[in-house]
Amino acid sequence: MTSVASEPQLAFRDSLVAAGILTLCKVDGIYGRGTAFVAAFEAVDRFVTEAGHADQPEIYRFPAVVPREYLVRTDYLRSFPNLVGSIHGFDGGDAEHAALLRQASDGEDWVHFAPSELVLLPAACYPIYPMATGELPKGGRLFDVLGTCFRREPSDDPARMQAFHMHEFVHLGTPESSLAFRDDWLARSHEMLADLGLQVAANIANDPFFGRAGSMLAASQRENALKYELLAPVSSQDQPTALASCNYHLDHLTVPFEISCAADGPAHSACVGFGIERIVLALFAEHGLKPDRWPRDLRKRLWQ
């Protein structure tokens, strides 16, 4: 299952663990974050919040779990079934409990668990759309969301975590305003990451759509230049990592939730998403494992 990391990726992971910045557990892609990581995480998250502050977004935070129905309506289950984390709950009594404990103590699969109505949140913006059903105000709406996200893709590359945080700004509006928002944030996010001293490049990209139909969806996404990623070296110079992405969704996430523009028919949407753990790791990769030795300008930007 676990995708195998390259040698530089493993070396970077080992150096982070040796420095107490990350801790390992027995599942790949799940890490504890030590004191230095936490301090940098909070600073980067604040840096992102402040970059969007002047636009006066509506601020929302959502749990790590959402109704599974959202993944059906957003087509996530169609596009990325392999990445989903579905939450199951115990539905037995005393006798089933005894059977469960026997299985578990032998390291076997747990029995008497049935699907609940909940799944893990895979992207920060999904809970926004069901909330926005109806007619948008003139000028659309703008949201600031920080998501506790999960994607089931075990890897021992520390830049590909299963559990991570994504900070997004999301615009709902007309096709024109959505595309303009995406392009504006492509420039702004590039400048932000450069301001952190990172070597950033923007590239057209596609999502990792599942199965036979997936390759066509990926090709169409690239042809229409719907997704750009901002990449920088994290755990490898040769294989840079996407630190942020700027996405134009067309009406893909607004039509299913019946979000519309006053006179102009269905709404469109766009978002910029910052991978907070990845940006933190990029800082450690670029500036070294000791934040007290990071460039004075950078420290000032993050901590003053």
Added chain:
Amino acid sequence: MTSVASEPQLAFRDSLVAAGILTLCKVDGIYGRGTAFVAAFEAVDRFVTEAGHADQPEIYRFPAVVPREYLVRTDYLRSFPNLVGSIHGFDGGDAEHAALLRQASDGEDWVHFAPSELVLLPAACYPIYPMATGELPKGGRLFDVLGTCFRREPSDDPARMQAFHMHEFVHLGTPESSLAFRDDWLARSHEMLADLGLQVAANIANDPFFGRAGSMLAASQRENALKYELLAPVSSQDQPTALASCNYHLDHLTVPFEISCAADGPAHSACVGFGIERIVLALFAEHGLKPDRWPRDLRKRLWQ
């Protein structure tokens, strides 16, 4: 499944939703948090962090998901199977995917999902113990952890969320130092909550152990006064809510992970846990739904 809230609890929930402080989704106990909630949440979390800062804890943050093995070794699966969220993943190809989409679009249970090695984190401190295996330094160890927690107990009382955050300080040391830590924090947390203008009372309590054996475990926990809760009115004056708890674990969480004290044999542990959402809700209940009208002293304590 959903436990039914009393009339004052529902009225409080409705007032929070009407004020845009919380948003509902189709699953009970899962809420979005609006701008005012987020600002109070961040302030309360900072208030808790600062209360423990002088003791120089080791700061760690962990994901919302942990290896399921932790729930076996900590006896959580024995004590609270009904509260567990187990993560299952899709294990099919194109044909199974087509069947899954048919089921899902009909609102049926999802098929071809199998247990992963992960479960949702039910309490902030659990990932600490596997990290601390071995001999403790003299004086023990002290941790600051903020957990993104889940317990499967749907309720429409807003003070009982399925997904919530718990900020804990955890001590590992001798029996004497663990008990002293618990008692020290019982006094400190009482004072902290009173400083927020809340009407707090301390009570001996027990965890909601499952099944026939559970009532004996609960009685023994109360007899030995292992758990204290700090309660205050949140969504009901008659049924106050636990905002924090102070727990002495004996060797229950240290022996399974082979944590020991130098000359003194097995280690013991204790923790204080603050329910951040519950404290925020208690502030709204006590001081009103408009934070800009909260008492000047309180605003100063939270935001300066």
